[in-house]
Amino acid sequence: MKIVARGIEKSFADKRGRRQPVLGGLDLEVAPGEFVCLLGPNGCGKTTFLNLLAGFALPDGGEIMVDGRPVTGPSPHRVMIMQSYDLFPWRTVLANVEYGLEMQGWDRQRRRQKARELLALVGLAACEEQHPGELSGGMRQRVAIARALAVEPRVLLLDEPFGALDSLTRSRMQQELLRLWREREMTIVFVTHDINEALNLADRVAVLPSRPGAFRELVSIELPRPRELRDPACLALRDRVERLLA
Incomplete structure (x- = not known):
């Protein structure tokens, strides 16, 4: 189990x-x-x-x-996603998805590539330079999911x-x-x-x-x-x- x-x-x-x-x-x-x-x-x-x-x-x-x-x-x-999204409002969408990889010590190029792959996976590739406040609730939740998936x-x-x-x-x-x-x-x-x-x-x-x-x-x-x-x-x-x- x-x-x-x-x-x-x-x-x-x-x-x-x-x-x-x-x-x-x-x-x-x-x-x-x-x-x-x-x-x-x-x-x-x-x-x-x-x-x-x-x-x-x-x-x-x-x-x-x-x-x-x-x-x-x-x-x-074991990653948890909550209703409140818990995204960093001062970071771009791309930087939010990168966060967990950054904490794990990934270099900038590797984590950016990984984050972009995940944003494409959740249908937000065109939003990477936007900030969470510019997105709808559903889009913010997809960013939160992409960020969670980044650390596999x-x-x-x-x-x-x-x-x-x-x-x-x-x-x-x-x-x-x-x-x-x-x-x-x-x-x-x-x-x-x-x-x-x-x-x-x-x-x-x-x-x-x-x-x-x-x-x-x-x-x-x-x-x-x-x-x-x-x-x-x-x-x-x-x-x-x-x-x-x-």
């Missing part, structure tokens, strides 16, 4: 200093090249779990392994990356992500609260409970892509997931 999480527990202190559980006893295994969506209501711990996978925080209990090694901190092999991560973690986009742009970005996933053969864990998004993207959907506990169910989406969400099989899966979230 690419990712193995066993017995994951996490709590945070409230304003009175009392520990409030967020995750309680989560188990998850993700195969190499699998696309898994974490689905659940607001406040159920989806982002907390993703942060633990990224190594931004450590669990209070349990263990997370990636490629057979325990996660003890961040790694360029083994695992891509996405925290509701398309949540702020309009429905048309969101649909296009979902298809773009699926294309890149197939081409790069990445393992992806994707957080969403949108059932249709999960059904459109995932190989499996891990449904989190509203209160700390184990996943309610891991739902396999054994439908060919591209998926038609009005197809009876997809509608049946939607009903099943809705019942799990009720």
